Amino acid sequence: GNSVTQMEGPVTLSEEAFLTINCTYTATGYPSLFWYVQYPGEGLQLLLKATKADDKGSNKGFEATYRKETTSFHLEKGSVQVSDSAVYFCAYLTGGGNKLTFGTGTQLKVEL
């Protein structure tokens, strides 16, 4: 069935380290892909998105590229900060556009 698989956390990094959080999806057609972030004590916020193959979404130094051939949408950041500590969710929206399917979330902890 349709699903999103993302790497389990927690991921603990030192400040300024390189970040990769893997995400792969199983879905029919060409879904739109998203990364959402949930900072401690706050609600879900859209971090970035890509709506077609080879698109790159970017925001706040984070990037992810829609790879149709590998059904992946890995999140990367070149230099993380303590303020990036949060839970990151990969998700896709079906062609019907009426619901998001989420991964289980990856907790990121960035330490000084």
Next chain:
Amino acid sequence: GAGVSQSPSNKVTEKGKDVELRCDPISGHTALYWYRQSLGQGLEFLIYFQGNSAPDKSGLPSDRFSAERTGGSVSTLTIQRTQQEDSAVYLCASSPRWGSSYEQYFGPGTRLTVT
């Protein structure tokens, strides 16, 4: 402008009681979604409303769950005869319209604890 608001922020109820959770979407947004975030199941879609169309109820876990949206704005999610497995954070989101081009804006959630 104001974002999506939900009330109450926390709700503790006894097993077997009914609860109502409220969502106020962003003004002018025609699409409204309910999701549930729980430790065992992650983030799950529950139900979706778009304008005056029939809602998509495909994610509701049982017939104890229902939702309505009055006047195309405020929505209420009702859980009857609550069970401990209903304990979760219930999230509401809205978007200008349905479709992949439209971001879903999430509210802060209602944390439901069934004792």
